[in-house]
Amino acid sequence: MDKHYKDASDFQPEELRQAALFWLAEPVVARKLKGVALLAQAWSTGNLRLDAHAALSPQSSLPGQPAKPEQVMPRLVKRRSMMTTEGRAILIHALAHIEFNAINLALDAIWRFADMPPAYYADWLQVAKEEALHFTLLSEHLQSQGYGYGDFPAHNSLWEMAAKTQGDVLARIALVPRTLEARGLDASPAVRAKLVQVGDTAAAAILDIILQDEIGHVGIGNRWYGWLCEQRGLDPITTYTRLATEYKAPVMRGPFNLEARRAAGFSEIELAELGR
Numbered sequence: 001m002d003k004h005y006k007d008a009s010d011f012q013p014e015e016l017r018q019a020a021l022f023w024l025a026e027p028v029v030a031r032k033l034k035g036v037a038l039l040a041q042a043w044s045t046g047n048l049r050l051d052a053h054a055a056l057s058p059q060s061s062l063p064g065q066p067a068k069p070e071q072v073m074p075r076l077v078k079r080r081s082m083m084t085t086e087g088r089a090i091l092i093h094a095l096a097h098i099e100f101n102a103i104n105l106a107l108d109a110i111w112r113f114a115d116m117p118p119a120y121y122a123d124w125l126q127v128a129k130e131e132a133l134h135f136t137l138l139s140e141h142l143q144s145q146g147y148g149y150g151d152f153p154a155h156n157s158l159w160e161m162a163a164k165t166q167g168d169v170l171a172r173i174a175l176v177p178r179t180l181e182a183r184g185l186d187a188s189p190a191v192r193a194k195l196v197q198v199g200d201t202a203a204a205a206i207l208d209i210i211l212q213d214e215i216g217h218v219g220i221g222n223r224w225y226g227w228l229c230e231q232r233g234l235d236p237i238t239t240y241t242r243l244a245t246e247y248k249a250p251v252m253r254g255p256f257n258l259e260a261r262r263a264a265g266f267s268e269i270e271l272a273e274l275g276r
């Protein structure tokens with residue numbers, strides 16, 4: 001597929017997974033956002049077919065992303081006092097970058113993993129659409145503070161785990177939505193409290209929207225993880241421990257947002273295992 005379109009609407013997709021790969025490879029932020037919106041609309045109106053069995057191959061490096069922000073190691077990402085406008089902008093920028101990565105992760109989950117039920121692909125398309133909304137809200141708030149996406153360095157830890165787990169949908173679901181994205185549920189209350197403390201109630205309101213949606217996204221991860229374990233005859237608890245060790249997932253450290261994790265479908269056994 002030729003990826004050089006003047007506008008996202010110039011590309012008329014016919015099949016969901018192929019279109020997800022197309023927009024994953026798109027490096028221009030505005031076009032990727034528009035593409036995800038058009039993709040979700042086409043799917044909701046029944047104007048897009050699904051070929052769950054197609055073997056697809058990328059024609060360019062993934063994911064497509066802009067030249068800025070500069071990609072650095074996590075320890076090199078700037079941190080400033082939340083009492084300053086720049087410090088708050090750096091935080092909002094970091095959150096926006098997480099959401100941009102999350103768009104790519106959802107699109108990757110659609111195209112990369114074949115032979116899943118149709119509901120699986122529909123779920124991750126919904127996630128992509130909501131992640132695009134989150135990015136837009138954060139990006140617009142960043143602009144209201146005099147900054148833009150790409151103004152600060154960022155890290156790609158989320159995508160690095162996606163790359164590690166590209167060969168197995170079970171590992172991907174276990175270690176991205178159920179691990180890395182679930183950490184966002186834990187971090188949200190403290191970040192929101194800091195924003196309120198410094199008077200940025202607009203950003204706090206955006207985090208409220210994101211938290212509610214992310215509970216649903218982690219819930220989707222939990223649902224498909226359970227389904228995959230059942231299909232393969234695996235115990236979810238011991239399988240998660242094995243995968244976390246095999247893929248060197250980050251060690252879970254509290255405090256944990258147990259209410260949000262319960263709402264996202266984690267079992268009491270899983271919650272009891274946290275931090276052990």
